[in-house]
Amino acid sequence: MWLNDEHVIGSAICAYRKSLKRTYPKHVVIDGLFNQAKLDEVIKLLRQTGAWQSQKHTYSALYVDNTQWQKTNNEQRFVQRDVWQRGAININTTTTNSSHSNIIQEFLSYLRGDEFMSVLSRIFKVSLTDMNVAEPEINTNYFRLGPNDFVAEHADDSPGREVCMLLYLNKDWHINAGGELVFIGINDEPINIAPLHNRCVLFDPSSEGSEHWVNALNSEYADTFRYNVTSWYWSK
Template structure:
């Protein structure tokens, strides 16, 4: 079982729903939603140096190659990060298999049903041409970035972020803070900052006011330290 059952009982769902409706942007933060032992297997796969590829987006084009990237002004670059290559993954170990299975679970009927209960809209992949490409692992280093952008798209109802960072430090003191926080633009000049702590799931409505967001730069001086997360997008009928 990928989900922690106590986090998805009816009373918990009602609580998520209330929080969602009262927040701006409409979002909820759920800690320990997923099974810790299974996520540990996933993390071991992500920590392997192979199966990662740099991904670069500009405000005018996605998946930009290096030649175009170098010609693009820095203010027009909004994403530089690594994307996990599931097609290059060896299936010879239980851990590797678990990483793929988790991505599949996040598009399963069970998980889509959970999102439907929380957001009270039918979440489905019936009209999504390639569901699998809308759920994947990503990592950031201190030199990477995710700048201000919106995830709204016709029919897109839910965006999910799940953080997979063990022993991540979050503090007002910069010296004890690894950075990498998700920041929603929010409303009335009140941005909302969420630390990327292990097994923390953020669900939000990308069409809600103030849902534009960015990621704070990593403050770690360790060039080999990564901020890992799953990003997943979901549509209605």
């Protein structure tokens, strides 16, 4: 229901595996993986302004408050963005009703469910599970970046973390708007990936060249947000 079947048949899985073998970092880009109509419903809810909260990370501490943030210098700050607040849907708006309100959480749950994790396991040839993850739900969420936000260079290679997924939800994204995901790559050859709508990026965070950042949004698109889902997965 959430996936477009042609992207998860046997031949497609084989093609993704081949991509992992020849790329640095080990990654695959899949356009159109998810059902477009259902993503459209999700996007309507993401545009609600009241459901977002600022999130800040430094290299020495995650989820810092404003007081901690002000005490750190710019070199220590590597993430400033908005994170979606579960349960913050305003069901009184004209764009939503109770069934629509459920779909945004339904999608997050699907991304941590057996069906989707089985697809990832087939691609990466590793058994993924939330069996030993203390709080699985915090490892899958919606994020947005505005013109003043940033994601500086960092690595996602926590012990046991096998797969990282990024899904972009930016309809009619302009080629000059910025916001590209950039892998450091190897041999001074970074890899740039535009945040196009329904583009899914899967990568092995422990593979060579997987350190990454996000290019700043272009100031001439000051009224534009860059939306994505980020999800991290562990093995047994």
